[in-house]
């Protein structure tokens with residue numbers, strides 16, 4: 001059993017409990033369901049955007065506790081001030097130490113920045129939750145979904161007006177998703193996760209290998225294991241516009257300052 005299998009098993013139980021506590025019909029009635037989202041696609045593609053999707057992540061199955069002392073509001077506001085194009089907030093509690101309230105707080109504190117609900121989405125109910133909590137976009141992880149589920153969840157996300165980041169790890173997952181005829185209508189960004197779910201080893205080569213296979217209709221996002229301006233430039237040259245970064249910032253006592261330093265490094269690279 002892989003870690004992903006364990007996470008999904010737990011997630012299905014969690015979703016069943018949540019549905020029993022707050023029925024979907026109640027979520028549908030919340031005013032946030034009608035809200036127009038901040039576009040991550042637009043924010044990442046805006047002229048001069050850093051493309052950085054800065055993540056708030058307290059712990060992970062691969063690293064254990066990364067940071068359990070920083071505050072979600074101060075950190076996400078600091079990220080935005082330092083140049084983050086988007087925010088990513090973990091809402092999975094058992095494995096990543098996140099919670100819905102982190103997302104709700106990050107949303108309220110950063111009204112004009114796109115916020116990603118980072119979780120393991122296996123049921124349309126979680127999309128309703130994401131919209132109700134104020135998320136602008138959601139992650140769909142190909143490794144834990146069938147192409148049919150990607151389609152159903154993508155369509156529901158679009159009904160709710162959410163943007164979708166589809167995550168793949170290899171050629172097989174990517175090709176299976178690209179075979180979904182409606183994909184350009186239901187997915188906005190395709191992310192390549194550099195972290196192997198089996199070994200937890202991150203290799204930026206994964207993103208570089210898959211870059212040309214991703215059609216230009218999608219914003220390309222490189223995910224995980226990123227920390228240097230040099231690597232970001234290499235990825236940019238390969239066609240990536242978005243960079244999902246968590247640990248490199250969160251492992252420091254001042255995550256926003258770490259982001260600011262990376263942005264300063266990147267600017268120096270482009271001007272030299």
Ligand SMILES: O=P(O)(O)OC[C@@H](O)[C@@H](O)c1c[nH]c2ccccc12
Nearest residue numbers: 193223224225226244245246247248
């Ligand atoms: O902390 P890193 O190595 O910068 O990685 C961030 C992000 O890519 C990673 O947290 C992530 C990518 N896909 C996920 C899916 C679920 C949970 C977490 C993730």
